[in-house]
Amino acid sequence: MFELFLTFAKIGLFTIGGGYAMIPLIKETVVDKKQWTTEEDLMDLIAVAQSCPGVFAINISVFIGYRMRRLPGALMCALGAALPSFIIILAIAMFFRQFKDNPTVASIFRGIRPAVVALIAVPVFKMARTSKINIYNSWIPIVSALCIWLIGVSPIYIILIAAIGGYTYRHLLK
Amino acid sequence: MIFLLLFITFFQIGLLGFGGGYSMLSMIQTEVVTLRGWMTMGEFTDMVALSQMTPGPIGINSATYVGYTAVINAGYPEWAGILGSALATFSLILPSFILMIIICRFLLRYKSHPIVESIFSGLRPAVVGLIAAAALLLCTEDNFGSPTSSPWQFWISLGLFTFTFIGQQVYKMNPILIICMCGLAGWILF
Incomplete structure (x- = not known):
């Protein structure tokens, strides 16, 4: 054990x-x-x-x-x-x-912060490839990202809507 | 009160955190920074840097860090912060723990079920959007400075961003090495 x-x-x-x-x-x-x-x-x-x-x-x-x-x-x-x-x-x-209020630590982290943003941006492109994004479904990530970024919709709702949407599209509309 | 909210927030994130650590980061960012105001966008970015440099899954690391920082930022003493970090981590793990045991007992073959497949046809592209939003939301004055009031910091930050992006995307450099190099650059230049 x-x-x-x-x-x-x-x-x-x-x-x-x-x-x-x-x-x-x-x-x-x-x-x-x-x-x-x-x-x-x-x-x-x-x-x-x-x-x-x-x-x-x-x-x-x-x-x-x-x-x-x-x-x-x-x-x-x-x-x-x-x-x-x-x-x-x-x-x-x-x-x-x-x-964190120490000036040396603060300046080190001022250099690290832009790097962190880039490290989060990179997997977006990697995952776009592995999750088979094409011209027909590329609107889904774009609309999701804009809703969260500009309107402040919680990603929790985006996930719920995406799951229900995927189910509805395949089983009720097709 | 903050303890109950921590439990609800991280339980939700654990239950709906499809797509790995980065998509969970997007949820933590919106729930913790934007909606609850438990920490600033700058503090959040530092947290991501620290979780990436230390061992352990990013989801666990950020729940622990946020649980502590949120409670301390709300003005509670040290012991309450430790309790907060334990509670946030526990709440994040609980839903997937229960779910995994149910799946293990009853429906290990559920993966190829048409209902599950249809749900994932919507989920997978949305998760890409979640991570894109996390990156966009981090493009703030807190993290990059501003071209008018702090142009020096702004242009250096933009350079470090480009360096990291190309280093990671094209040359597959080790992220910990990149973080250390950018920290060194920050120490010298700022």
Whole structure:
């Protein structure tokens, strides 16, 4: 049981910058070393975990934990995936609060802020390719972005409308 | 009161956060900065930078950070901030935890179901829009300076933005390295 916690704590710790970097690491640990599941099975779990809402690392750890030891296993794995980053970020948030008005720290972050904006802009183009955006559905991301940016619609409503819209279009209009 | 709102906000984000960390960032940005005013757009941008540089999933990192900062910004003491960060993280995880167990028990094969596929045909393009909006909303004076009142900061910021964009999109540079380089540039130039 503790092994489950430790394994996912390790996987959680090595995910720097984004969830998908950890897929090879999960495969190596869970399939090759511990042999908790087969590679084919893991690929299925990953596909489902990716299409579900929420944090990918948590989704996949709950899946594997539940398979191994039912509810206690799922709890252990989720805790393992979340706890290390929780502790690190909490320490940083507390630390940063005391130093953010320091002129050196402020000028460093004035340089970092434009970089962060660019780092968020890049996946837009990557995801446009992987989610098969074409001339017929390109209005969906454009209208969604404009509604959030200019009118201040919450992305939560955009997601709800998009889900209902996709269903209605395929099943009622076609 | 802020604790109840934190729970509701992050539970919603966890439940509807399709499309990974960046689309969740877009939700956190609108709910936390624009609607609730728990932190400024500048503080939000710093939070994103810190979550990207530290290990762990971006969704967990930002929930923890926002939970702490929102409660402290509202004037509560340190211990309440820690409680806030634990609550926000827990609320973000809870819906997907429940959902994953239900899926694991009953409908692991649901992925290819026509209803699920039709829903995703709408969701996938919308998530791209969400992330685009997150980037657009961050183009503020807080983050870039202004061409009239602080032209030095504005043009340097624009340069750093272009550098990062090309470095990441074309040359696939490591994002942590880029953040460190831009921090160094900020330290020297500002």
